[in-house]
Each structure stands twice: as C-alpha cells, then as structure tokens.
Amino acid sequence: MTGEQRMDRQVADYDAPVRGDPITGERYYAKRWADAEWDKVWTRVWHIGGMAADLIEPGDFLTHHIGRESVVMLKQEDGSVRAFYNACLHRGYRLAWTEIGGAPQLVCGYHGWRYNPDGMLAHVQDPEDFAGGSPCGKHRLTEIACEVWGGFVWFNMDKDAGPLRAWLGEKVASHLEQWRMDRMTRVYAVVSDVPCNWKIIRDNFNESYHLPTLHPQISTVINDDHTDCVFHIHARTGHNMMRMKGLQPSARYDTRNKLDIPLAQALEYWGLDPADYRDTAMDARDAIIRRKRAVGAAKGYAHYAAMGDEEIVDYFHFTLWPNITFTMWPDGAQVLRSEPHPTDPERCLFDHWFIAHPIGDSDVVIGPNGPTPFEQVDREHIVFGEKTLGDVADQDLSVAIGQQQGLHSRGFRGGILANQEKRVQFFHEKLNDVCGIHD
Ligand code: FES
Ligand SMILES: [Fe+2]
Incomplete structure (x- = not known):
C-alpha cells in the first residue's frame, strides 16, 4: 500500500497518508518492542481504569493493572475521582488488592499505614519514632492524571498529559x-x-x-x-x-x-x-x-x-x-x-x-x-x-x-x-x- 491509494468511501479530511512501512513479524514477539511500547506508549496514553458507577461513597476505589504497574482511583468528598500509583510510600507494598472496594481510609496490609482518599498519609504506627517527627500530613501518594468521561474512569501516567478530551479529539x-x-x-x-x-x-x-x-x-x-x-x-x-x-x-x-x-x-x-x-x-x-x-x-x-x-x-x-x-x-x-x-x-x-x-x-x-x-x-x-x-x-x-x-x-x-x-x-x-x- 502506498500513500496515494485511498480507502473506499474514505472521507478526504480523515484520510491520513501512509508510507508503506513493512509490518514485520518481530514487533509481535521481540522484547525490544515491548520495552519501547512501555516507555513510549503505555506510560503516555489515557487508559480506562473502570466504571464510574462503581464509585459511590468517598473512599470507594477502583484499581487497574497495566504492565507491572497498578493504579488506584479514589472517590473524593466532593464527588470527583483522583488516581494514584497503588504502592505504599513506606516500603512499597501494594495498597489496594481488589478491583472494586471502599473504606474511609486506604490501609496498608504490611505495617498499617493509612491514607485518606486524597492520598494524604493520615496514620502511621509509632509516629514519634521518625526523624523529624510524624510523617503524617507531610506525604501524599504519587498522583497521576484522572478524568471521568463516558461512564468510565480514565487515568494517564504521563506527567505532561493533556486533557482527556484533547486526546479523544x-x-x-x-x-x-x-x-x-x-x-x-x-x-x-x-x-x-x-x-x-x-x-x-x-x-x-x-x-x-x-x-x-x-x-x-x-x-x-x-x-x-x-x-x-x-x-x-x-x-x-x-x-x-x-x-x-x-x-x-x-x-x-x-x-x-x-x-x-x-x-x-x-x-x-x-x-x-x-x-x-x-x-x-x-x-x-x-x-x-x-x-x-x-x-x-x-x-x-x-x-x-x-x-x-x-x-x-x-x-x-x-x-x-x-x-x-x-x-x-x-x-x-x-x-x-x-x-x-x-x-x-x-x-x-x-x-x-x-x-x-x-x-x-x-x-x-x-x-x-x-x-x-x-x-x-x-x-x-x-x-x-x-x-x-x-x-x-x-x-x-x-x-x-x-x-x-x-x-x-x-x-x-x-x-x-x-x-x-x-x-x-x-x-x-x-x-x-x-x-x-x-x-
Ligand atoms: S509498606 Fe505499607 S505500611 Fe509498610
Ligand atoms: Fe472480527
């Protein structure tokens, strides 16, 4: 196929040119492609994290795994949804383990640290035992872009992500x-x-x-x-x-x-x-x-x-x-x-x-x-x-x-x-x- 060939019934405004690059088999099994896709594609596009209808009360959450990453999306007091990497700030244990759940605070199953729905650290065991005093109120889970559209909760791991609607067009x-x-x-x-x-x-x-x-x-x-x-x-x-x-x-x-x-x-x-x-x-x-x-x-x-x-x-x-x-x-x-x-x-x-x-x-x-x-x-x-x-x-x-x-x-x-x-x-x-x- 060359750029001059047009698709049948193709509307001219929406007929992007192509070059005719060969589509070889290697891209379907080689690790170098999978690694490049992780760096350049999966960490930079919008993903569907789940159904907005599953989030009702503040603290209700969805999780979604993509590659080796996991994201938790939490319903906020004001009805909005925010997304965070699903990893405890203490020693990295995964925080939420079900696809749908909810509680007033997200509780880590390893040493019991607790996070508010806005990602802020709210409780640790033995707070006086940390240099500089209690870490509570000082650390927030790492946040990523999150929007609700079409009944879905979407997230994007790109720090420079633009609005979802601009990505949709x-x-x-x-x-x-x-x-x-x-x-x-x-x-x-x-x-x-x-x-x-x-x-x-x-x-x-x-x-x-x-x-x-x-x-x-x-x-x-x-x-x-x-x-x-x-x-x-x-x-x-x-x-x-x-x-x-x-x-x-x-x-x-x-x-x-x-x-x-x-x-x-x-x-x-x-x-x-x-x-x-x-x-x-x-x-x-x-x-x-x-x-x-x-x-x-x-x-x-x-x-x-x-x-x-x-x-x-x-x-x-x-x-x-x-x-x-x-x-x-x-x-x-x-x-x-x-x-x-x-x-x-x-x-x-x-x-x-x-x-x-x-x-x-x-x-x-x-x-x-x-x-x-x-x-x-x-x-x-x-x-x-x-x-x-x-x-x-x-x-x-x-x-x-x-x-x-x-x-x-x-x-x-x-x-x-x-x-x-x-x-x-x-x-x-x-x-x-x-x-x-x-x-
Ligand atoms: S890893 Fe979460 S409290 Fe220790
Ligand atoms: Fe088909």
Whole structure:
C-alpha cells in the first residue's frame, strides 16, 4: 500500500497518508518492542481504569493493572475521582488488592499505614519514632492524571498529559457522546489471558476485510461490503472509525436481497411484515429506521432521540489509539481492549465488555452473547478457552493465536494489505514513529 491509494468511501479530511512501512513479524514477539511500547506508549496514553458507577461513597476505589504497574482511583468528598500509583510510600507494598472496594481510609496490609482518599498519609504506627517527627500530613501518594468521561474512569501516567478530551479529539468525542455511554450499565465484562501479542488483536479490529471468511454468520444482517463502509483515520490523534450498515445483508453476495431469519425477526419486532421484504431485504434497513423514529420512544428506546438515523441502525466501530475499541450498537456498546501482558510479549489481556441502555422495563438486553440480564457486573478473569467470549470474539481470537504462530516464520515478509486495511498500516506507522523504531 502506498500513500496515494485511498480507502473506499474514505472521507478526504480523515484520510491520513501512509508510507508503506513493512509490518514485520518481530514487533509481535521481540522484547525490544515491548520495552519501547512501555516507555513510549503505555506510560503516555489515557487508559480506562473502570466504571464510574462503581464509585459511590468517598473512599470507594477502583484499581487497574497495566504492565507491572497498578493504579488506584479514589472517590473524593466532593464527588470527583483522583488516581494514584497503588504502592505504599513506606516500603512499597501494594495498597489496594481488589478491583472494586471502599473504606474511609486506604490501609496498608504490611505495617498499617493509612491514607485518606486524597492520598494524604493520615496514620502511621509509632509516629514519634521518625526523624523529624510524624510523617503524617507531610506525604501524599504519587498522583497521576484522572478524568471521568463516558461512564468510565480514565487515568494517564504521563506527567505532561493533556486533557482527556484533547486526546479523544472533538470529532470523536462529540460523536461518541450521541450514544450516552455515561447512562449505560456494564452488563458483561470478561478479561481473558490470550496467547498472542496485543497488536494482533488491534490489527483485527483495524480492518473488516476478515468478516466474510471469519464471521459469515453475520452477513445476512450486517453489510460488510467495503464499498458500503465509511472509514475515517484521524491523523493527529491516531484514532479511527468505521461504519457498517446494520439490518442490511452484505452487498457482496448475489443473494443479498433474500431475507434471512434474523432480519425477518427484526422487521417483525418493529411492526413490519417480513413478507413485504422477502425479495427486497436490502430495503429493510430504511424501513426499520422509519419505524424506530416513529415508535422507538414508545417501545422503550428513549435514547434514539439524541441519535442520527445511521446511529440508530448501524454499527460504528471506533478504535482509539492505541488499544481501545468501542463498537457502538444502536442500544449499547462493546468495549474491546487489548493490553500487554506484564512480562511476555506473546501474551496479552483482552477485555470484552458490553454496556447497554435499559429497554423499557425489560430485565434483559441483547448483547454479543444474546439476551443478557440487565444488571451491573464486575470484571471476570479467565484464561482464553475456559469459556466463550461470544461467537464473534471467539472467532477473532482463535485466528489471533494462529497468527502469532505464523508471524514467527522466516517466510513471512511483512504484509500485503488491501486498501480497506489502511487503518492497520496507519496504526503500525504511528507505532514506529512513537517508538522510534524504523528498521
Ligand atoms: S509498606 Fe505499607 S505500611 Fe509498610
Ligand atoms: Fe472480527
């Protein structure tokens, strides 16, 4: 791929040039890449630390580990959230050991030092035994940048971090805000230890070229034809977006106008007769948009009022630099994140969450695993293969593991990409520049 080639349906303002750097296998297993990524990427970007809804009282906390680092985010008296490195100032013992917790003070389990929610040291054993008198009130946990946005608590370890919104970019932030993630509830959250480098999962989410081969089951309700997709690359921030039409069969097949059962069920749900679309399935999407507009609020879909016609029927797939994907459904969002394993470049931690709006007074919502109880859940930790992550995610990860094997081959020469995979190329060129590795 060269810089002159453009992605299909690429909007010119959001079509960043690429150089054609080879994407060699080494970056997916070499320690020098993992070390550079820690120094230049992970310690300098915004991370999701957890769900703001889990912080209610002052002293409630979230923890999140990234690499060998751990961060604790604490609810303050004034309702704000502050983040600190999760290490005791006395001798370094990790302070908070659960992902969600709360107490008036954070108590170290080694010698009992206690910290207020603002990070200030408040109690030590034998305070008179310290040179210069009690250390209480003189030392505060090391603080890092922290913000709440979209229902998530975010942190950034960079001492010079700018505001989260500047990192998101106005175009991406204001578009994502249409879905009101801050009003959604996390109903599914599994993190899986997967035997592949974190970037293999990124690459997968940075292209839709794999859909016909890997996810053929969705081709009757999601139009994966690349000429019908819209792609944006945001050169400054490194984020990107892809829109695929929903409730429309893939235009790539001659059978596209044949109505399949899932689309017939959607028509019926929205009060339309499937018989009218038996041989015109491509037209179902527009008809459902009109029905959603007409009766959505009455059926419990009040959130559609703030959304555009495309947003209430299509899939908007945002990948934020470097490692967070939000796949926006009309009624919810998948959070798909890959983070590096603390020590092994050939493993990563893959988060798959689903956050959703309530639908009327229904006690279930439809998520990536089908009907899902509408109740807030904690994050469950598994090793890949122990249980399903949903059909589509299982399919994606199964090839990720196989790709990790193939990328070790001396026969792999650095990738041959289609135009519609330009987001993959852009991602790696940005990574090369940020890490300062160009060989
Ligand atoms: S390490 Fe925390 S009190 Fe000693
Ligand atoms: Fe996929």
